[in-house]
Amino acid sequence: MQEINWTRTDLIDETEEVVQHQTRQQKEQLDDSEGVRFEEFNEKRVKVTKVIVNSEGAEEIGKKEGQYITLTVPTLNIDDHDGNEQLAESFLKYIDEIHKDIELTKDSKVLVIGLGNKTITPDAIGPFTIDAMQARQLENHVEQFVLYAPGVTGQTGFETSDFVHALTEKIQPDLVLAIDALATRGTSRLCKTIQITNTGIHPGSGVGNQRAEISKEVLGVPVTAIGVPTVVDATVIIADAVDKVFRSIAKKIQEKDKPSGKLAVTAWTSDTSEEDVDFNVIRPIFGEWSTWSKAERRQLFEEVLLSNSQRLIVTPKEVDIWMTKYSTLISNCLFRWIEEKVN
Known part of the structure; x- marks a missing residue:
């Protein structure tokens, strides 16, 4: 059969699966490789996958060098309060872990970018989260966050990366958080997963719509991407x-x-x-x-x-409810994290 390059996923461990499902030799090479460190375990109902990729591993699996943490609750559903709480606690834990080497103070600025198109629900997790954070920021008077939803290139006519780059130069943040919807290669991941990575992001890459990347290499400051898989290919x-x-x-x-x-x-x-x-x-x-x-x-x-x-x-038919739930979860956790981080 014709060789297919599986690019319709933004989740690192699904890239790992692709390699594992090819030849036995490739699987053994990946297992023996020093380029990819793969760890998987459960914390109550949350399945945690941690992948660390160095320059050698980046060439092997086609993902950028850095750290990836994927959190999944396979049995999660809309009315599952317990699963939602466990996912939130794990997200708070690992958003702190991935930033353990970044010092933030009360004078620090964290630029939060809500990527995506607010008028298309499966792509609206970024703008929805910005809305949720703006409402909470007014109540709590947290000054560390600078919030921005740039829209998409189809709406503005400009590369989103250019907007983010200009804003970064203007405010000089200590950290950039980019929140976006992702594509998955497994139906069991839809709206049940959060991925955190310090490698930045290529908006739209999971559905074949490559845009300029938002990363430390481009902006000159650390960039952490937070993503929720909301779409899957019909095949x-x-x-x-x-x-x-x-x-x-x-x-x-x-x-x-x-x-x-x-x-x-x-x-x-x-x-x-x-x-x-x-x-x-x-x-x-x-x-x-x-x-x-x-x-x-x-x-x-x-x-x-x-x-x-x-x-x-x-995308799931309840995607509008999922987007509201995830935007609230991410917003609440980021405010809890920054309060603990700077105090």
Whole structure:
């Protein structure tokens, strides 16, 4: 099959997955590499992925040198107050950790940039967060934050990076925080994840809309990007759905003659997404392609749909509620963090 360059993701650990799902040799090379340090663990319901990439690792996985921290609550839903609280506490912890070497005082300035288009809800997490922070800033009289939502190039006609660069030169901040919506390569990540990285950001890169980067190299001051994945490519949804069906059928076949299967009194279903399943048992039904890895099946769908002029980017139907929740979460945590940092 034609080799596909999977660029429709902004999440570092999904880039890691791409390499792991290619050849065994590439996986072993990555595991043995000194260029990428990968650590994954759980803190209650929050799955924490920490990746540190040096210059060698940047060439291997195609991501910038720096530190990436990804926080995910896989079972999070809109009404999940407990999951939301745990995600907020983890975000507060790691936003502090990633800035441990940056000293801030009561006289420091932190420029917060809300990237995105406020009129397009899946892209509005940045402007929404700026709105939430402006309301809180008026109440709390916190002077460290300078808040700015520059809009997008399609609205202004100018590169967002140019606006940010000019404002940075004007106010001379000690730190820039860039908040933006991200693209993901997994439906389980949609609106359930926050990524923090000190490498800066390329606005729109996850959906193939490359703009000038906002980074320390461009602005001359440290830049931390905070992102929430709100969109996914339609081919990913197809691949995830097919994988779930294959896993469910294979699991049913494997369990058919076991006591647990004989005792079932209703239609049996389970979440097999994280289990090892023998796909060979469904090969006589669906053929060779059912034994392919999820990445290989996804590549097949990508190749088939590449011949279609329409490329679909999908977002959850409750995305407006998610944007409100995340803008409030990020705003509240940033104010808590700056108060603890400077006092």
